[in-house]
Amino acid sequence: ARTLARKTALVTGASRGIGRAIAQRLAAQGALVVVHYGTDGPAAQETVDSIVEAGGRAFAVGAELDTVDGVEQLADAVRSGLRAHTGEEFLDILVNNAAVTGHLPYAETTPDLFDRLFAVNVRAPFFLAQRLLPALRDGGRIITIGSAVTRIALGDELAYTMTKGAMEAYTRTLANEAGARRITVNLVAPGPTETDRTRAFFRSSPQMEAMMLQGQALPWIGQPADIADPVAFLASEDARWITGHVLDASGGTYLG
Numbered sequence: 001a002r003t004l005a006r007k008t009a010l011v012t013g014a015s016r017g018i019g020r021a022i023a024q025r026l027a028a029q030g031a032l033v034v035v036h037y038g039t040d041g042p043a044a045q046e047t048v049d050s051i052v053e054a055g056g057r058a059f060a061v062g063a064e065l066d067t068v069d070g071v072e073q074l075a076d077a078v079r080s081g082l083r084a085h086t087g088e089e090f091l092d093i094l095v096n097n098a099a100v101t102g103h104l105p106y107a108e109t110t111p112d113l114f115d116r117l118f119a120v121n122v123r124a125p126f127f128l129a130q131r132l133l134p135a136l137r138d139g140g141r142i143i144t145i146g147s148a149v150t151r152i153a154l155g156d157e158l159a160y161t162m163t164k165g166a167m168e169a170y171t172r173t174l175a176n177e178a179g180a181r182r183i184t185v186n187l188v189a190p191g192p193t194e195t196d197r198t199r200a201f202f203r204s205s206p207q208m209e210a211m212m213l214q215g216q217a218l219p220w221i222g223q224p225a226d227i228a229d230p231v232a233f234l235a236s237e238d239a240r241w242i243t244g245h246v247l248d249a250s251g252g253t254y255l256g
């Protein structure tokens, strides 16, 4: 059902992986989607093309989120793009999905990498939402993609895990501030999710696949659509009374 008709959405990091699936899902429900990317313009255009082929509406905007300048460029480009496409500068749904990912042992994490992780994963969504709040319509949605790593102590992901923990705190506190305008702020926390980036590792051997499934309650490897569906729910009118919430979407990873 086109429950998001006449709504507009921005999905950061929608050139691939989970962000692409979220962009496709929101567009399938009728939203006009701004497909953000960092450097891979052609991949973002593939996301846009897939949406348009399916009868949806989308356009791409590039901006590197390592710097506050990049974040401001993105906010400006979103507003001007929305004006060009709709005649207005209103945004209904902001999905903070872009992040620096990857494994690195604590001992090898340099101050530069630490700063980059916090710049892209925490500072960028912080200032992006700040800059876009005036354009976010009352009743709007801010949805961040976090990670189940905040609940599970995984080696080699310490600084990354800290960025996701910061976004959980952001979610609760901003929810309290934005609520007066009926804007909800929530976070979806995926477990291991199969994308072009992670596939080779997850499918490296039958033993690896078996080990992953052993750590989960549900018997398949998480797919981008398994994350996009709960994001679409939180974006919908049905989720109007849910705010400041961390929603685990990990197939029950490491429940014990």
Ligand code: NDP
Pocket: 012, 013, 014, 015, 016, 017, 018, 019, 036, 037, 038, 039, 040, 041, 043, 063, 064, 065, 066, 096, 097, 098, 099, 100, 101, 120, 145, 146, 147, 148, 189, 190, 191, 192, 193, 194, 195, 197, 198
């Ligand atoms: P990918 O690494 O496949 O894609 C990352 C996206 O973010 C790309 O669109 C990329 O743009 C963009 N991006 C990365 N760095 C920057 C930057 N410096 N400036 C601007 N854009 C940037 O990510 P996934 O789909 O795997 O993950 C999406 C979200 O889900 C992330 O928040 C991640 O932490 C979270 N997550 C993922 C899990 C998984 O197993 N895949 C598990 C748990 C959480 P470009 O293509 O131009 O480089």
